[in-house]
Amino acid sequence: MDEPDGAPAPARRGGNGRAGRVAYDLDAVLSVAVQAFNERGYDATSMGALAERLGTSKSAIYYHVSGKEELLRLALERALGKLERLLDEPDPAASALDRLERVLRGAVRVLVAELPFVTLLLRLRGNTEVEREALARRREFDHAVARLVEEAVADGALRSDVDARTATRLLFGMVNSLVEWYRPGGGLSADQLADAVVAMAFEGLRA
Amino acid sequence: MDEPDGAPAPARRGGNGRAGRVAYDLDAVLSVAVQAFNERGYDATSMGALAERLGTSKSAIYYHVSGKEELLRLALERALGKLERLLDEPDPAASALDRLERVLRGAVRVLVAELPFVTLLLRLRGNTEVEREALARRREFDHAVARLVEEAVADGALRSDVDARTATRLLFGMVNSLVEWYRPGGGLSADQLADAVVAMAFEGLRA
DNA sequence: AGTCCTACTTACCGATCGTTCAGTCAGGTT
């Protein structure tokens, strides 16, 4: 673990950038940072440790971003943006249950595709303003899904003996827990995963 | 938030302790510490901030514990101990499914009863040796439950089209997510919660 | 009265934190 092995190689600028030398771009810095934040925790990851992973100096990072917190902000924006877009095309003709299933499968897809970024999002504690704002946006997303569940219960499509809010939270608990164990390339595709989630959520595990 | 309002009042020693003055005991320090760790994160919680919450000085804490990490160790021990004891009385006569349901309900019960301690356990990143050891014990608990699921699938009691390992992880994801939202006294008892978990896990949400 | 113990307090330590700043150097432009 002495060399920044897992890190993407510094992107030597082709024709895109104007000039310069070796050059990480912002995306490379961001993805290395997010990976480090997820492994050790945001607070426990120092800018020095980050620089070591990148193979540069601490201060080089400050050329690309204004500070540690901006790295967090950029990463959270990426995760939240993708999730929020899930709610944009609802297809009002479909039943609440169908729309719920669509959002559920979409959430699994985004989670898998943007695993490190969503992982970071789901571990926030709300210590700073940046974190609190992200948590508020996440809550808004949760509420939108909760409304879908309530609609589906009202339609008679979902059982009514389990409280809709509780059901929504258990549902999210199941989906969000993916970031703690799912790793792509482990013989389980995103679609298979979504199938398992939907099967367990709607039909249950009983044979 | 200037005064340690939420903190349990310092326990003035009655006849139990030998002598002394004002005196927090270890349990009071521990419970305040765990609450702080959960609110801000372990790494983001300084001993100074902890002392402020307790209404004492930093070094007073060092009279009760050897350091920050021992606070963590003691808290994790409490959570893990309770969880591990769940697996001790299996009643070999019962079916795997029945034993699984029992463990599931027991896990919800422990989680609710020891909410702050289990919360801390579930948020570990494995940065130090103490954390890694706790994570190993937690994994062992997970594996024991996974074996129950596999047994139940082999019995034909659980559906076999969803992989047993995946099912176990989704199950734990659902249960463990409780620490993120369940608050006692919110009109939902631990038993009702366990009912909801078991209903969704085994029968599914579909009406 | 004197001693001991408990439960602290005040003052401080070296290390590390995120951040800044002045300087450097390769290449592009003029």
Place this chain on the structure above:
DNA sequence: AACCTGACTGAACGATCGGTAAGTAGGACT
């Protein structure tokens, strides 16, 4: 040749970190 700019380096900043050393108030015990 002179100058500019983008992308850094190395050293340092004040703040804060976890932890320690030394001293002490107050009750218990002899």
